[in-house]
Amino acid sequence: MNVFAVPGLPEVRPGDDLAALVEAQADLRDDDVLLVASTVVSKAEGRRADLEDFPAGPRAREIAERLEAISGEEKDPRFAQAVLEESTEIIVEAPFLLTATKFGHVGVNAGIDRSNVGGAGDGEASDDGADLLLLPERPSESAARIRENLDSDPAVVVTDTSGRPFRHGQRGVAIGWAGIPASRDWRGEEDRDGHELEVTVEAVVDELAAAANLVTGEGDGGLPVAVVRDWEFGDHEGSDNLYRDVDGDFVRQALRGWEFARD
Structure with a gap:
């Protein structure tokens, strides 16, 4: 091969x-x-999308505040909102967002990318202000x-x-x-x-x-x-x-009941 x-x-x-x-x-x-x-x-x-396309709701703001407290880094609640809108389920909310996409894939942040978004053709930020790339x-x-x-x-x-x-x-x-x-x-x-x-x-x-x-x-x-x-x-x-059926995905079921706790 x-x-x-x-x-x-x-x-x-x-x-x-x-x-x-x-x-x-x-x-x-x-x-x-x-x-x-x-x-x-x-x-x-x-x-391609812009963060402004995802005005943050209460849950997104709550998620961003929690992740910011855990990581010590600023988190944009609009990004959390984008993840929520691209997902059918948030399986884990902390210390990162593990989600199920609408087509069945499970991954971090619904697979939303903030690198190689492109658009300007020169490797720099896109020419239309877009800074997210959705799956x-x-x-x-x-x-x-x-x-x-x-x-x-x-x-x-x-x-x-x-x-x-x-x-x-x-x-x-x-x-x-x-x-x-x-x-x-x-x-x-x-x-x-x-x-x-x-x-x-x-x-x-x-x-x-x-x-x-x-x-x-x-x-x-x-x-x-x-x-x-x-x-x-x-x-x-x-x-x-x-993709595993949810009813037979025992790891997903276990994660649903797991809570992140810092030492």
């Missing part, structure tokens, strides 16, 4: 055709997997649109970066996909000792997103798109179930 970043993409602006921009720089094949960072998808879909509203639909507009027929995965419970650091994850199942199911197959696998379901879109993140990077490199080539899904059953 080969993984490579697509160089030469311009600053993406609202209304841009991401498929055309990518195909101008890369010779894609039908069996490729195209991985596109959510930042450029959001920019093309006009998901795509429906990332799998975004992936499907990109795929439909390509001349070739690769699978498309929209990626983001997020932290992991129990580990330091961030890694790439999939938040939307088209043309590929989210996971491949090994259940019913046998291991080398002849034991039947009972629980192994491999989240391949997350693994591909993490591989892409190795070549696209996290800083100012300007490489938001990667291609995975010569990888095969294999002869497995596939599933689009990536």
Whole structure:
């Protein structure tokens, strides 16, 4: 399998055709997997916003005051309001906001980004005052649109970066996909000792997103798109179930009853 970043993409602006921009720089094949960072998808879909778009309500002000008291750093209640409006649930309110987005992803601050917002085309603040970048509203639909507009027929995965419970650091994850199942199911197959696998379901879109993140990077490199080539899904059953059902998400249920307490 080969993984490579697509160089030469311009600053993406609202209304841009991401498929055309990518195909101008890369010779894609039908069996490729195209991985596109959510930042450029959001920019093309006009998901940049200004803090002034989110006048803070009472709960947002309360959350900001608590986080400010914990961290000793000033917190803008308008940002808390943006997180509230982009979320279906605030799972943890302190010492940070862990939320469930409207499309099912769980992450910090509803995935709202305050870096690489872009707009001016020179790496500085945007030219329209926008200082927030919201995640795509429906990332799998975004992936499907990109795929439909390509001349070739690769699978498309929209990626983001997020932290992991129990580990330091961030890694790439999939938040939307088209043309590929989210996971491949090994259940019913046998291991080398002849034991039947009972629980192994491999989240391949997350693994591909993490591989892409190795070549696209996290800083100012300007490489938001990667291609995975010569990888095969294999002869497995596939599933689009990536996000756990709330009723079976025991970690989420435990966190709902957890309260942050400073020493």
